[in-house]
Amino acid sequence: MKNLMIDVLIKLSKVEVESKELVAQVEAQSLLIAALLLTLGNEATDDLSTNIHSAVAAATQSSTEILQSDADMILAHFDRLLKVTKFVADHAEEE
Template sequence: MKQLVIDILMKMAKIEVDAKELTAQVEAQSLLVAALLLTAGKGDGASTISDNIQNAIVAATTSGESFLQSDIDLLLTHINRLLAVTRYVDEKAEAQ
């Protein structure tokens, strides 16, 4: 019976971690799209997009106390991964 409870708790913890991971991915994509929309009208480069994203994260984390550092780190990881993909695609397009 103890093992059953332990197994259930472990499965629930994994589901919670997976849900947090998915939420971070969605939030990262939302921030990236918002930064793209803000930057598109200005005609600036990718550095401004990155700056807008960083500013948005700083503003969001300072506006409330409910943010955990691990959540912020997870969000930044996904944002940096998305930006790395766009840089990679851009470099490949320039090489061709």
């Protein structure tokens, strides 16, 4: 019984480490995207946003395997990232 508990704890620890690694990876990618968007400027960012929304819409229409709820969640996260980036850009110009 003691060995079973130790094995379960080890597996839970591995899952937790993998989860933290995924969170760190996503956060790093979000920061990279935000930095790239700040570098592009407003007009290019608007074009990029339009292209991404069009690509996601086309993908959901062309495949039955892609759930609309998944696409909506992806676009919501993307839009949130764009809003944060625009907020940072606007406030950086004020100072």
